[in-house]
Amino acid sequence: MHHAVLKKIGVIGPNKSGCSKELYDFGIELGKRLSSPGRIIVCGGLGGFMEAVCKGMKQSANTFFGQTIGILPDAVTDYANAYVDIPIATGMGIARNSIIINSSDIIIAAGGGAGTLSELAFAWQQKKTVLCVTQFEGWANELAGKNIDDRGNGLFVPVNTIDEILKYLDNL
């Protein structure tokens, strides 16, 4: 499939330390239902919510190689979660968050601390739409429906359920 047809979906949210059991389970379910021939995900490649969505995708019936891209902070690929098909070793530390945003057509955010907040800020600067899940505490919920500054408007779309996310993506 050509990359112009393919939809590249950024997935941002907490690492292991900030990811509740509920959010992890939501991530697995989201990954399973996101999985479709025309979609791949781009995430930070580590644990927590990133791992959950990758895991869900790889557990889906129609999974395929190349679905899960991990943009890693380290200069080696060793620390990618086990469900990343394609690990990218940036060696840039937390500055790699900008590459996740730049490489995504649209983004899904859930929960989230400071790392996720930096990604939301980059997404706004690059005028990317972010589907902000509202059912978990964190910056995705905090900023859902809000404008960060005057350069954009309405880019942070509140979504409450996986059904709403899929409906939004199907209508693109």
Added chain:
Amino acid sequence: MHHAVLKKIGVIGPNKSGCSKELYDFGIELGKRLSSPGRIIVCGGLGGFMEAVCKGMKQSANTFFGQTIGILPDAVTDYANAYVDIPIATGMGIARNSIIINSSDIIIAAGGGAGTLSELAFAWQQKKTVLCVTQFEGWANELAGKNIDDRGNGLFVPVNTIDEILKYLDNL
């Protein structure tokens, strides 16, 4: 002066388009009064609040070369504001915000849209103290006194005036 003694103060805030006349004037005054032999500033090197603080420093009676460092997004130094002594051409675009934070001992934030928000998020991740000016609208005021996530506590110190900023810095 050795760099371990020197205090490197990050300065973050809006570029030209997001910087009011009041904030620009505050920036000039801040730069003038910050200027002292033991302090240099590290900023994004462009217009608006960054330019104002650089300008104030260079207008101060005790200004010296090397006081104003501009960490630029471009791969050339041409777009640095006229008051930057040392322009660094990162060629990294908005990801350069992480370098401003990494290179600062302590940070002053005022006003601010999405770019400043990404810097505040990076500062939190790197556990740097940020003096958040509360008298201007923007993310510095919005997050003053708040905790971004559970990894830190009290790093975003509210300050209302230049006197408070100088008092805090003198007590370090």
Added chain:
Amino acid sequence: MHHAVLKKIGVIGPNKSGCSKELYDFGIELGKRLSSPGRIIVCGGLGGFMEAVCKGMKQSANTFFGQTIGILPDAVTDYANAYVDIPIATGMGIARNSIIINSSDIIIAAGGGAGTLSELAFAWQQKKTVLCVTQFEGWANELAGKNIDDRGNGLFVPVNTIDEILKYLDNL
């Protein structure tokens, strides 16, 4: 397929302006014959030799999605060649060359000017083996069989034909 089993092959060589007809044709043939279920390529995502190898892979009988990764210099994916499955928009300019090297298990180099030379130098620093094609003029041929400095030894393996490349990869 799990990324630890998968072989990630870096492909470095000239962009459009430095790529002869002969080298481009060699690249297409190389891509066709490299294509196998256990291999993906990581390249700079632009024209010339990078495009040729991507094109060959996508023309092979056993091509699959996710085989061709393009690590782009720009902050947008628009300038990826048409045969890149997964474009990564680094926004880092020429510094992105380090990410290509970091993300590869082993590298194939052919022809090459200054950009390729920077990649060869990074590969040496990261102690990655590079198969250096000797039948085309450029830095791959120039450095084949040589040691860049004392930190490594024998990392730049001379190879003259596609048969030799495949034999080396099969023996890993």
Added chain:
Amino acid sequence: MHHAVLKKIGVIGPNKSGCSKELYDFGIELGKRLSSPGRIIVCGGLGGFMEAVCKGMKQSANTFFGQTIGILPDAVTDYANAYVDIPIATGMGIARNSIIINSSDIIIAAGGGAGTLSELAFAWQQKKTVLCVTQFEGWANELAGKNIDDRGNGLFVPVNTIDEILKYLDNL
């Protein structure tokens, strides 16, 4: 002094492990004699040749603060050599070499292994003149007077002594 008048001189060469006693001594002498009100140096901020030139500058009679800029690979400034006035913590690892080149008006290279070679390759891509010292073994000597590829011509100027370097700089 305004940064457009100031000459920013890149200094590239081996780290501690690749720097002979002779090259270190040459670096100190070079630093001492380079020191003048209109010049600052931009280097990688670590040991070996970088440290020697910084040390020489700070030992010169007319030294001033801000003369020595260290563009560090780490996300912290702790590992800068003791003679760096202004340490920049990029957190980008070896990719930071591109920032040294981008931020320099002209470059001096001596000795050099793989790291220096990557910097020479970046300098060529950015069309920066490099004064290549020919009296020490390494990539600076190896490439002195040569063209890396067809995009430029004569950018790598052979120089044998500090007198020749100063003469070249004075004539700019």
